[in-house]
Amino acid sequence: MIQLSAVDSYKAFAHILADAIPGGVRFWLVEGNTVVWTIASKSFDMQIVKVGDVLEEHYASMQAIREKKVITHKISSAAYGKPILMTTIPIVNDEGIGVGAFNLALPRLHPVATAFDDFAPIVAKMFHEGAFIYLTDLDQIVHRQPSEIFDMMEFPLNYKLSDDDIAKKVIRTKQPAFAEINSVRYNESLAVVNYPLFDEVNADEVVATLGIVTPKKTAAQLQGIAKNLENGLSGISAAIQQLAASAAQIYSNEQIQHSNIQEIASLSEEINVVSGFIKKIAEETNMLGLNAAIEAARAGNEGRGFGVVAEEIRKLSDQSKSTIPELKKITDKIHDKMNLASDNSERSLQSSEEQASATEEITASIEEIASMSEELYRIAKKL
The missing domain is CATH 3.30.450.20 (PAS domain)
Structure with missing residues (x-):
C-alpha cells in the first residue's frame, strides 16, 4: 500500500520511469472513484483511462481500495487492442482507510x-x-x-x-x-x-x-553458377555431338580409303602377273626371232630380207624383256607404298574407332554433369 503523504513522490518517480521502461508504461491516479491524473510513455499510446473518468465498483482500482491490497491482472488484447499487465496499488490515509489507488499498465511481453x-x-x-x-x-x-x-x-x-x-x-x-x-x-x-x-x-x-x-547471396551465386554451368555444358555437349558425327564420318571415310588401298594393292599384284606374261612373250618372241634368223641364213640371198626382220624382232624382244625388271621395280615400290599406306590406314581406322568410342563416353559424362548442375540449381533455389 501507499501512504497518502507519499503520492506526490510516486508521481514524480512515474515521470522519470515513463520513458525509461522498455515497451512503455502508463500511470494513473484514482481519488475516491475518479481518475485525477495520468501520464504515459511516448511509445505507449494505449488510452486505458483519462482524467475525469468515474470508475464503477467492479474496476480493479475500486477493488484494491476496498480490500486494501495490491491487485495484478493479465488483460488480453480483446480489451485494449494488445495484451497488458495492470497493477493497482491502494492508497491509504493516516487512519488506514483506503482513499485511492495508484495504477500502472505495461504491455504484457511474451x-x-x-x-x-x-x-x-x-x-x-x-x-x-x-x-x-x-x-x-x-x-x-x-x-x-x-x-x-x-x-x-x-x-x-x-x-x-x-x-x-x-x-x-x-x-x-x-x-x-x-x-x-x-x-x-x-x-x-x-x-x-x-x-x-x-x-x-x-x-x-x-x-x-x-x-x-x-x-540469399550464396544461394543466388550458386543459382548463377549452376545456370552458367548448365548452359556451358549444353554448348559443349552440342559440340561433342557434332564431333562425334564428324568422327563417325571420318571412320566411314577411313573404311572406304582402306578398301581402296587394298584394291590398289591387288592391282599391283595383277601388274606383276601381266609383267610376267610380257616377259614370257618376249622370251618366246626372241626364240622365234632366233629361229627365223637361222632359217634366213639357210635361204641365202633370198632370205636376207627376212633375216633383217627377224633381227628387228629379236631387238624388240630384248627391249621388251629389259623393261620388265624396271616395271617390276616400279610395281614393287607401289606395293611397298601400298603396304605402308595400308598399315597407316589400319591405324587411322583403329584411332577413329577409339575416338568415336571416347566421344560417346565424354558425351555420357557431360550429360551426367549437366544433370548434376540441374540438381545444384534446384538445391540453390531452396537455400
Whole structure:
C-alpha cells in the first residue's frame, strides 16, 4: 500500500520511469472513484483511462481500495487492442482507510520478448551471411537485432507494420510464414521467416511475432553458377555431338580409303602377273626371232630380207624383256607404298574407332554433369 503523504513522490518517480521502461508504461491516479491524473510513455499510446473518468465498483482500482491490497491482472488484447499487465496499488490515509489507488499498465511481453536481448545477438552470429532478427507486437517492431555484417535499415525500431508485411499475415493467419523479398538497399534476394507467439493465458491469441531475415547471396551465386554451368555444358555437349558425327564420318571415310588401298594393292599384284606374261612373250618372241634368223641364213640371198626382220624382232624382244625388271621395280615400290599406306590406314581406322568410342563416353559424362548442375540449381533455389 501507499501512504497518502507519499503520492506526490510516486508521481514524480512515474515521470522519470515513463520513458525509461522498455515497451512503455502508463500511470494513473484514482481519488475516491475518479481518475485525477495520468501520464504515459511516448511509445505507449494505449488510452486505458483519462482524467475525469468515474470508475464503477467492479474496476480493479475500486477493488484494491476496498480490500486494501495490491491487485495484478493479465488483460488480453480483446480489451485494449494488445495484451497488458495492470497493477493497482491502494492508497491509504493516516487512519488506514483506503482513499485511492495508484495504477500502472505495461504491455504484457511474451517470454521470448523478455529473453530477446539475451538470445538474439547469439542467434544472429550463427548465420555466416548475417541475419536480422526482429520481434513485433500487433502493430510495430518492438525489438531488433542485426548482425555485424547484415542489417535491415528499412525496418527500424517502432516501424509500423503494414498489411503487406509478413508479420501482419502471421498475425491474421496464426501460422508461420516464409517469403522471399527483394531489398532495394542490398539489391539481392532475402529470405524472411516469421513465427507467431501466443498469449500465455489464451493459447489461441497471437500477441507477438518473431522474424528472421537472411540474405540469399550464396544461394543466388550458386543459382548463377549452376545456370552458367548448365548452359556451358549444353554448348559443349552440342559440340561433342557434332564431333562425334564428324568422327563417325571420318571412320566411314577411313573404311572406304582402306578398301581402296587394298584394291590398289591387288592391282599391283595383277601388274606383276601381266609383267610376267610380257616377259614370257618376249622370251618366246626372241626364240622365234632366233629361229627365223637361222632359217634366213639357210635361204641365202633370198632370205636376207627376212633375216633383217627377224633381227628387228629379236631387238624388240630384248627391249621388251629389259623393261620388265624396271616395271617390276616400279610395281614393287607401289606395293611397298601400298603396304605402308595400308598399315597407316589400319591405324587411322583403329584411332577413329577409339575416338568415336571416347566421344560417346565424354558425351555420357557431360550429360551426367549437366544433370548434376540441374540438381545444384534446384538445391540453390531452396537455400
